[in-house]
Amino acid sequence: MSGATHPLVCRDLSISFGGVKAVQGVSLALPTGKVLALVGPNGAGKTTLFNLITGNLRADAGEATLDDESLIGLKPWQVARRGVARSFQDLRLFTHMTVRENALAATERGSWFWQTGDAKARAARVEAALEATGLSSLAESRAVDLAYAERKFLSMARILAAEARIWLLDEPASGLDLASRIRFAALLRAATARSVTICLIEHNLDVVAELADEIAFLDRGVVLAVGEPQAILRDKALAAIYFGERVA
Amino acid sequence: MLFLQLLLGGLQTGALYALTACGFALIFGATKVFHFAHGASFTLAGYLFLLMWNNGYPAWLGVLAAILVATGFGVAMERFVYRPIQRHEGGFFTVFVAAFGVSLVVQNLVGMWAGRGFVVADSTLSRATEVLPEVFLAPVFWVSLAVAAVLFLALGLFLTRHPAGVALRALAQNSDLIRAYGLSSHRLSLLAFALGSALAAPAAVLTAITTGMNEAVGHHVMLISMAATIVGGVGSLKGAALAGLSLGVAESVVLNFADPQWAEAASFVVLFGFILFRPSGLFGHAVAR
Amino acid sequence: MTAYLANLATLAAIFGILAATLNVAVGYAGIFSVAHAVFFGLGAYAGAQLALLLVPDALLAMLVAALVAGGLSLCLALPALRVRGEYFVAASLGLQMMATTLFTEAKGLTGGMGGLVGIPRPMVLGFEVPTLALALAALVLILLATWLMARGSFGRTLRAIRDAESAAEALGKNINAAKALAVAFACAGAGVAGALFALHMSFVNVESFTLDQSVLVMAMVIVGGTGTLWGPLLGAVLLLSLPAGLSFLPFIPPTEIGAVQQIIYGAAMTLLMIFRPAGLLGDMRTGRKA
Numbered sequence: 097m098s099g100a101t102h103p104l105v106c107r108d109l110s111i112s113f114g115g116v117k118a119v120q121g122v123s124l125a126l127p128t129g130k131v132l133a134l135v136g137p138n139g140a141g142k143t144t145l146f147n148l149i150t151g152n153l154r155a156d157a158g159e160a161t162l163d164d165e166s167l168i169g170l171k172p173w174q175v176a177r178r179g180v181a182r183s184f185q186d187l188r189l190f191t192h193m194t195v196r197e198n199a200l201a202a203t204e205r206g207s208w209f210w211q212t213g214d215a216k217a218r219a220a221r222v223e224a225a226l227e228a229t230g231l232s233s234l235a236e237s238r239a240v241d242l243a244y245a246e247r248k249f250l251s252m253a254r255i256l257a258a259e260a261r262i263w264l265l266d267e268p269a270s271g272l273d274l275a276s277r278i279r280f281a282a283l284l285r286a287a288t289a290r291s292v293t294i295c296l297i298e299h300n301l302d303v304v305a306e307l308a309d310e311i312a313f314l315d316r317g318v319v320l321a322v323g324e325p326q327a328i329l330r331d332k333a334l335a336a337i338y339f340g341e342r343v344a
Numbered sequence: 345m346l347f348l349q350l351l352l353g354g355l356q357t358g359a360l361y362a363l364t365a366c367g368f369a370l371i372f373g374a375t376k377v378f379h380f381a382h383g384a385s386f387t388l389a390g391y392l393f394l395l396m397w398n399n400g401y402p403a404w405l406g407v408l409a410a411i412l413v414a415t416g417f418g419v420a421m422e423r424f425v426y427r428p429i430q431r432h433e434g435g436f437f438t439v440f441v442a443a444f445g446v447s448l449v450v451q452n453l454v455g456m457w458a459g460r461g462f463v464v465a466d467s468t469l470s471r472a473t474e475v476l477p478e479v480f481l482a483p484v485f486w487v488s489l490a491v492a493a494v495l496f497l498a499l500g501l502f503l504t505r506h507p508a509g510v511a512l513r514a515l516a517q518n519s520d521l522i523r524a525y526g527l528s529s530h531r532l533s534l535l536a537f538a539l540g541s542a543l544a545a546p547a548a549v550l551t552a553i554t555t556g557m558n559e560a561v562g563h564h565v566m567l568i569s570m571a572a573t574i575v576g577g578v579g580s581l582k583g584a585a586l587a588g589l590s591l592g593v594a595e596s597v598v599l600n601f602a603d604p605q606w607a608e609a610a611s612f613v614v615l616f617g618f619i620l621f622r623p624s625g626l627f628g629h630a631v632a633r
Numbered sequence: 634m635t636a637y638l639a640n641l642a643t644l645a646a647i648f649g650i651l652a653a654t655l656n657v658a659v660g661y662a663g664i665f666s667v668a669h670a671v672f673f674g675l676g677a678y679a680g681a682q683l684a685l686l687l688v689p690d691a692l693l694a695m696l697v698a699a700l701v702a703g704g705l706s707l708c709l710a711l712p713a714l715r716v717r718g719e720y721f722v723a724a725s726l727g728l729q730m731m732a733t734t735l736f737t738e739a740k741g742l743t744g745g746m747g748g749l750v751g752i753p754r755p756m757v758l759g760f761e762v763p764t765l766a767l768a769l770a771a772l773v774l775i776l777l778a779t780w781l782m783a784r785g786s787f788g789r790t791l792r793a794i795r796d797a798e799s800a801a802e803a804l805g806k807n808i809n810a811a812k813a814l815a816v817a818f819a820c821a822g823a824g825v826a827g828a829l830f831a832l833h834m835s836f837v838n839v840e841s842f843t844l845d846q847s848v849l850v851m852a853m854v855i856v857g858g859t860g861t862l863w864g865p866l867l868g869a870v871l872l873l874s875l876p877a878g879l880s881f882l883p884f885i886p887p888t889e890i891g892a893v894q895q896i897i898y899g900a901a902m903t904l905l906m907i908f909r910p911a912g913l914l915g916d917m918r919t920g921r922k923a
């Protein structure tokens with residue numbers, strides 16, 4: 097499970113906070129151009145796993161590799177520049193910037209006075225990202241002034257504009273109404289068609305069933321099962337954990 | 345013997361720093377307001393005491409007035425400056441600038457009204473006698489230490505025994521928690537300001553009868569309190585008091601070997617070092633971010 | 634009278650540079666420094682020493698001042714990268730207090746309290762030029778630079794960092810580099826202002842580089858409006874004309890002008906923060922979360 101078929105691989109990743117073992121020995125591989133859904137109850141360690149991959153947290157043990165190169169020890173911006181984009185559960189938009197500036201900022205990697213690369217191509221990417229997320233007409237509004245669903249799409253627009261190969265999405269579809277969810281699903285399908293590899297954290301099992309090519313079930317920091325959506329979703333024991341009817 | 349003399353002098357200054365710093369730390373811990381006008385409480389208290397003393401009022405009345413003015417000032421700041429700013433979600437810098445503005449106003453009003461330069465309340469308490477060969481001590485040394493000790497004891501009891509004190513400590517640890525339990529955080533933050541500001545008054549009175557006051561003293565005291573709070577570890581009153589005490593001793597020692605400005609600079613080297621290498625301070629837990 | 638006005642205009646230009654560059658740190662990068670006078674001082678001493686010891690060439694003096702102040706801006710960038718909020722303000726206060734002491738005590742470099750005297754008139758390419766022209770030219774260039782920066786990608790990066798640092802980092806922005814660069818730019822600009830100040834006054838001492846001065850410059854930025862192009866300039870002109878204006882009021886004794894001035898700008902800072910935190914020219918919607 098590495099290299100060509102699975103660009104991003106985690107092996108035995110672990111971290112604990114004080115006594116809480118948030119992630120324990122998690123091994124996962126994201127298949128190229130597929131959507132892997134990460135499901136599990138609140139506090140299972142899903143966001144923490146993202147933070148370990150992106151360098152926001154430092155693993156106690158294990159490693160994450162991108163194209164067989166270790167990501168451990170890299171700063172978040174270095175991971176991002178290797179082609180991994182992430183969204184945040186709490187969005188973290190650039191609130192006082194306009195929608196267009198939010199997307200534009202996502203295309204600009206240079207941290208100094210200048211940018212390298214083709215400015216026209218960047219601008220085109222921004223417009224395409226706004227178009228795809230349905231935000232073109234709001235391009236000049238500030239992020240703070242957007243409605244809930246629009247904010248969620250702006251967070252997606254930043255990721256689209258960033259042009260990454262790997263997307264780590266933390267509950268991007270939560271709270272969206274049906275129409276928005278359809279638009280969201282179309283976004284992901286278009287991305288996987290371009291061989292973007294996606295890891296999607298999602299609590300709504302309908303959304304998962306619709307979008308996921310594979311499901312990993314996480315509970316208390318441990319991967320309990322990985323596999324075909326049908327198999328996982330039909331598993332009685334997992335459902336019991338997920339819906340809180342824990343026996344043990 | 346010189347060393348002993350310096351140490352004792354430093355302890356006296358340090359005890360007063362500890363009181364003021366503890367007040368600042370109490371306010372910052374409980375309300376998260378960086379009360380940069382804390383020094384103005386000190387100045388107002390000291391000068392009011394001086395005024396009453398020089399006009400022949402009894403000392404206890406002067407002390408009472410000093411405590412009242414310091415407390416009143418702190419409460420007024422909370423009510424009329426910090427709360428309106430927080431209501432419109434002003435960030436910490438907005439608070440800092442507003443407080444700085446007020447302390448400038450106080451410093452210059454006091455300077456215009458009372459004149460610039462040092463004024464001391466002449467008292468028998470500050471007459472030094474030789475207690476050991478070449479070691480001079482004035483009664484005010486014992487008074488300072490006793491006042492600090494009694495106040496710390498009282499504060500400690502209040503914070504651990506009294507429900508409001510316990511709530512203040514809880515607020516310092518987790519402000520969301522307190523809101524969830526429905527305690528009035530407004531009243532608690534008024535209490536924090538009242539208590540914290542009151543702590544500056546005894547220190548100001550004792551300073552007025554020993555080294556004396558000048559209109560800029562509040563500034564110096566404020567910087568020391570801030571340094572002590574950070575070095576001690578935000579949220580830890582014990583840390584702030586201990587750091588205040590140490591800064592007083594360090595200042596007294598440095599003063600003897602170098603020009604006065606090095607004394608203040610030394611405190612800031614310590615502060616700068618802590619911020620760079622150990623921002624959580626001596627007793628702090630969470631790293632400041 | 635013209636000499637008086639020219640002097641005032643030169644000082645306004647110099648303080649305009651100071652305020653505009655501090656605004657880059659405070660208004661765009663969210664780095665709330667109260668140590669700007671330190672870098673003003675470094676530039677002034679560097680420029681003055683160059684003019685005294687080597688050549689009174691204004692351009693060279695400004696260049697050297699910018700290099701010295703920009704280089705030493707690391708002292709400010711270091712805490713800015715490690716801590717934020719109140720902690721950074723405290724660190725910059727500490728830096729300011731240490732620097733004041735060093736300026737007073739390093740007599741060989743700064744002349745201590747007595748200062749550096751007899752700084753020769755500035756020359757450009759061998760011709761003597763009025764400092765007003767130099768200061769105005771520098772001000773225009775620096776305003777142009779901040780304007781270009783603010784609307785370009787670097788300004789966007791800084792604002793992104795200010796709004797959501799972790800998200801900016803997750804998009805591949807090297808936060809530390811961007812912050813350090815913003816600080817270096819701001820401090821180098823203060824250095825240029827310092828060199829101009831030294832050449833203009835032909836005398837400098839530590840009193841111009843104390844905490845009071847840092848606070849005055851901060852007040853200029855805040856009164857005018859943080860994060861705006863013209864706000865800091867407006868603030869500089871307003872606060873500089875205050876003492877001049879007060880001296881025309883007959884009922885204030887001349888000895889108290891300094892105090893009255895401080896009271897006015899102290900009160901102005903407080904009232905603005907309560908009622909209009911974005912400053913006179915600031916956008917009320919962005920200014921709130923300063």
Ligand SMILES: Nc1ncnc2c1ncn2[C@@H]1O[C@H](COP(=O)(O)OP(=O)(O)OP(=O)(O)O)[C@@H](O)[C@H]1O
Binds near residue numbers: 113118142143144
């Ligand atoms: N920085 C941190 N410090 C301490 N504990 C943390 C930290 N981050 C996460 N945790 C703890 O680790 C555990 C896993 O948290 P995580 O946020 O990864 O859960 P999650 O699966 O994303 O949950 P949710 O569905 O609610 O978002 C929780 O118990 C949480 O309290």
Ligand SMILES: [Mg+2]
Binds near residue numbers: 142143144185266
């Ligand atoms: Mg989560």
